[in-house]
Structure formats: structure tokens, C-alpha cells
Amino acid sequence: MTNHVNASQSNLLRPACVLALISLLGFGLSYSLLATGIGNGLFPEQANGNLIERNGTVIGSEWVAQPFTSPGYFQARPSAASYDPMAMAGSNQARTNPALHQRIDEQRAAVASQEGVEPAAVPGDLLTQSGGGLDPHISPEAAQIQVVRVARERGMSPGEVQTLVGAYTEGRQWGLFGEPRVNVLLLNLALDEAHNR
Template sequence: MANILPVSPARASSGTAPLADRGALRGAVVLAVVTLAGFGFLYSLAGVGIGQALFPQAADGSLVERGSRIVGSALVAQPFAGERYFQPRPSAAGYDTMALTGSNQARTNPDLRKRLEEARAAVAMREGVAPSAVPGDLYTQSGSGIDPHVSPQGAAIQVARVARARGLARDAVERLVAGHTEGRQFGIFGAPRVNVLALNLALDALAASK
């Protein structure tokens, strides 16, 4: 004889049968599998595929190659040594992509004010100009610490030093800067800017052709 579950007197008097959750576990497992496969795998795979199809360069990290060698990314600043190169913005993260950060210091912080004055004086000495003529982006740090761009003014103030160090005509370097000046994003957002890595690579190519 089959076992019969006991029914409370109140339920028996109401004429209702006890609820059974025989399919609850199966439904939960199926939902978990579908969610994991759909949103954890297929969605990501579709996103990668669409990115590679429509924007392959950006999807691969906007890598910059020199011959067959990768020298950096157009999205990441890197330091350049020597008078022969244009310099990027200072970095609180040491240009480390694993430690993206700004200074996190308030404008009223005396240590910040002191550092800015010292950095501006150092840039002014390097470029042979008055401290008041140094554009702000050459002595302030970006929020990410790896901003690859400087303003057209930040590039222009370095032209004389770079041209002199490389033995190039100043107007040739100025044309190079102008040719690498990017406009506003979609003509609306942001401000004109110059990618320092792209400019320095073009500068090396120009010097090699002489």
C-alpha cells in the first residue's frame, strides 16, 4: 500500500490538496545554466565578435606597431627620455597601467600646490620659457595617470627644444605637430589634442628620412 502523507484537519476540512514542489529544483538548475551560458559566455562572445568585426584596431587595444614590433598603445601614455622627444603629461601612477590613479589631492592641499609649482618650474627650465607660459597639462597629472594626449599648446611649446636637439627645421616640426593634432570627438566633445606616442614615432621617421 502506498504511503499517504498526513493531512491536517483544517486542510482536510477545506477540501484543498497539499502543494508539491517536485519541479522547483529542476527549474532553478535550468535557469542557472541558461543564465550562466547566455550572459556569462554567449553575450561576451557576441560582444567580442562584433567588436572584432566592426572595430578590430580598437578591440585589440589600439596597439601601435613599428615594423613588426609593438611599441605601445595609442590609448596609453609612456615616458620618453631625452631632449629629442616630446614629453607627455606627468603621471601619478608612473605610467603603470596596473595602477591607474590621479594624485587624489585637493586643490587646497599645500603639498599639491608645492608639487605643481616645482613641476611648472622644471618644465619652464626644460623648454626655456617663463613659468607663466607653461600650459597646465604639462605640469598637472590626469585622473587616469596614462592620458596619452597633450594639448596643441603643450606640444607647441616643446617644438623649439625638439627641433634643436634633432637638428631639424622648426617649421618642419611645427607642421608635424599640426598634422597630428586631432579635433574634438565627433566635432563636439572634448578639445583638440595631440597623441604624444604617434607624434614621436612620426618624428623618428622624419629624422630617419633626412
């Protein structure tokens, strides 16, 4: 009787193990390799992170915000992750959290002072952190209030800087989704190129 039970269990165990192995290799490994291969084949730049190179050195990605501390550059949104992709996260503070209100009030005062505008004129995206903490875009309004400062610091006319902001303002995705936005890294690189001509 014991031998019959062991043989019965063995007959059930073998197909289960084979199915687990096929699932692991077929769906886990093969699917991942196939999807990665197709992605790299059809969209090589996007699959590798839309990396931006200058003089053979990777300086950033179109999809990841980075801090710009010099007053001659447009500033990105604040980051709860300190712009570190390995620590990507939002602040997870509730709207009712007093620490969040204090941080926003301090940020509003700092931006208003830096840009020479009234605190009420500071756009929300220069005050709040994005959900992932690495949003590379700001709103056209957030770029607009920085134009005078950037132009002054670079010795350019506000009109020249405004033209670049317009050129780097992206519309809604497929004309339907999201809001118009400006990629801060691409705009700052364009500023460097225009300034060095």
C-alpha cells in the first residue's frame, strides 16, 4: 500500500515539476528575452533610456530629472528622492500633513524671491514633488517665470530665452493626453549651445 501511495505521489510530482520548469523558462525567461529583444529592435533609443551624450560621455536621460543649481539654468521640480534614480519615490505626505504645508510655503517663498515674482504667481509644479520624484518636465508656466532670471544670468535677451522655451515646449501626447510641458534637461542643453555660439 505504501509503495502504491509513493508511486502515485511520484506520478503527480513529475508533471508538476515539469510544468513549473516550463513556466519558469517559457514565461519567465523566454518572454523577458523576447520582449527585450523586440523593444531593442524596434525602439533602441527608448529601450536604452533615451540617454543623452556629449563628447562621448552620457550626461543624462530625457526621462530623468536632474538638479541644476546654477542660476543660469532652468530649475526642475523638487525631488523627494534628491534626484537619485536608485531612491525614486514621492514624499508620501498627506495633504493634511503640516510638514508638507511648511515645505511648500518655504519653497514658494524661495522661488518667488529667486524669480522676483509674487508668491501667488509661483506655479504648483515648482512647489510639489512628482509621484516618482524624477519628473523631467515642468509646465510652460513654470518655465515662463524663470525666463528673466536665466536671460539675465546668461547675458541673453528674454526674447531669445523665450524662443527656446517655445521650441522645447511639448504639446499633449497625441494631442489628447496630459498637459503641455517643457523638458528641463533638453532646454538647458539648448541654452548652453545657444550661449556658446
